[in-house]
Amino acid sequence: MKKTEFLKNGYLVRDDFLSKEQCSQLLNHIKNFQNSEELPIIYRENSDRPLHYKVINGLQIKNSLQEIENLYRDRINKFICDISNLSLVPLNNEIIGANVNITPSGGTYRWHYDRNSVTALIYLNEVDGGELELYPLYRITSPFNKFSFLQKALDLLLMSKPIRFVFGKKVSIKPIEGRLVVMIGNRCLHSVNSVIGSEERVNVVLSYDVLDNQDASNDNLDNYLYTQIKVTSSDPNYQKEIRK
Ligand SMILES: O=C(O)CCC(=O)C(=O)O
Numbered sequence: 262m263k264k265t266e267f268l269k270n271g272y273l274v275r276d277d278f279l280s281k282e283q284c285s286q287l288l289n290h291i292k293n294f295q296n297s298e299e300l301p302i303i304y305r306e307n308s309d310r311p312l313h314y315k316v317i318n319g320l321q322i323k324n325s326l327q328e329i330e331n332l333y334r335d336r337i338n339k340f341i342c343d344i345s346n347l348s349l350v351p352l353n354n355e356i357i358g359a360n361v362n363i364t365p366s367g368g369t370y371r372w373h374y375d376r377n378s379v380t381a382l383i384y385l386n387e388v389d390g391g392e393l394e395l396y397p398l399y400r401i402t403s404p405f406n407k408f409s410f411l412q413k414a415l416d417l418l419l420m421s422k423p424i425r426f427v428f429g430k431k432v433s434i435k436p437i438e439g440r441l442v443v444m445i446g447n448r449c450l451h452s453v454n455s456v457i458g459s460e461e462r463v464n465v466v467l468s469y470d471v472l473d474n475q476d477a478s479n480d481n482l483d484n485y486l487y488t489q490i491k492v493t494s495s496d497p498n499y500q501k502e503i504r505k
């Protein structure tokens with residue numbers, strides 16, 4: 262099958278995917294949700310850029326934010342299958358499948374690869390700073406994926422600032438109301454730059470995978486991303502054993 266533009270580039274940006282009205286309606290629902298349930302600030306120190314945000318997880322979305330659940334299972338799912346020619350489906354793991362990231366002033370998201378293959382991001386408001394920074398198709402994957410330590414070593418090497426600077430080609434994407442970004446999340450190194458000003462940056466994160474790659478379970482990473490629980494691993498994206 263012919264490789265689509267999206268697969269060749271590793272990412273795609275589509276402006277006005279949601280209208281201003283749709284964005285403000287979603288923002289309102291998210292605000293109401295935050296008034297009914299206080300979200301903890303997650304702060305995970307990191308040598309380069311910390312993870313500093315609040316998150317509404319997939320179960321909370323399923324129970325309280327039906328429009329986002331519908332976007333996840335319907336419109337966006339169709340869109341990403343069209344642009345990739347792949348049979349992509351929502352994740353079995355409902356907590357991590359659909360999220361809303363809320364990044365406060367000064368907040369950032371650490372450099373990482375996603376554990377699923379395709380990720381769609383919808384920005385609901387425009388803020389200063391808070392750019393999505395990405396290195397398209399930057400990851401070198403080890404053919405020996407049983408040895409996760411090798412992959413971890415490769416990833417950490419390529420992630421380091423000087424190597425990124427010399428070998429990487431960084432793309433910076435401003436968060437703008439209604440803008441959709443789709444990327445091959447497990448091949449594009451990405452991160453969120455510091456949010457400037459007082460307004461929180463709010464965006465929807467929808468994760469998909471192919472049917473036979475649905476075991477994204479990693480309790481340590483879930484605790485790291487969704488709770489304030491102390492975690493021991495230096496980088497919880499990597500487990501001692503990779504479960505494939
Ligand atoms: O908020 C963004 O722009 C990116 C978030 C992200 O990479 C993630 O939640 O995995």
Ligand SMILES: [Fe+2]
Pocket residue numbers: 373374375380446451
């Ligand atoms: Fe990500």
